[in-house]
Amino acid sequence: MVKAARTGYSALQIGLHWTVALLIVLQFLAHESIVNAWDAYQDGEVLATPPLAFLHIALGFTILVLAIWRLVLRFTRGVPPLPANEPAPLKFLAHATHFGIYALIIGMPISGAVAWFLGVEQAAGAHFLAFAILFLLVVLHVAGALFHQFVLKSSVLSRMAVAED
Ligand code: HEM
Ligand code: HEM
Secondary structure, eight states: OOOOOOOSOOHHHHHHHHHHHHHHHHHHHSOHHHHHHHHHHHTTOOOOOOHHHHHHHHHHHHHHHHHHHHHHHHHHTOOOOOOTTSOHHHHHHHHHHHHHHHHHHHHHHHHHHHHHHHOOHHHHHHHHHHHHHHHHHHHHHHHHHHHIIIIIOOSHHHHTTSOOO
């Protein structure tokens, strides 16, 4: 059951948000090794796992576990509602963006694993498509956070920095 009436995030929720954010950025930046290994496999070579490709897989599974942990906390501890004075379309956009980000950071490790461990080419295609959409959502998400901070002048960014309890 979702617990209402939270006014902020816990230290654990904040720590998990920024840890996952950092790991996602690392995955965005350091994927060359796994892409090369995958391309070589597609060209008929034996599937090899160089250290950076292994890192991609390990970080990917770490993101999966942390994302599920975050979702569990969302439903057990709860999260603060969006600012009451936020226009309805922006609220919808924020919720849709958060939902999309969760779906993709859970879907990406799964599609990546299906491609890598089961050799399914379509899963690699889905993984790439998910990457493109996640990238756009993260840009939108960061723009939203900055819009809140500098235009709406709400407390949204500071509540993702300072814990409630
Ligand atoms: C890859 C990077 C990121 C991911 C995957 C991500 C993901 C998320 C998700 C899913 C939420 C929804 C709240 C929850 O239930 O946990 C959230 C909240 C939030 N994020 Fe991010 N985020 C990222 C980067 C950032 C950055 C760079 C900023 C700041 C510029 C930021 C600022 C915020 C803020 C302020 C909230 C709270 C919104 C609220 O209180 O309603 N995030 N983030
Ligand atoms: C949330 C976690 C993950 C993120 C954000 C992520 C991100 C990425 C990115 C940005 C690429 C490059 C896309 C391209 O240029 O084609 C990529 C490729 C790849 N990743 Fe991941 N990845 C994640 C998890 C995983 C996991 C857990 C595995 C394997 C167990 C995996 C396997 C692959 C493979 C095989 C490729 C090359 C095939 C392709 O390009 O689609 N990934 N990943």
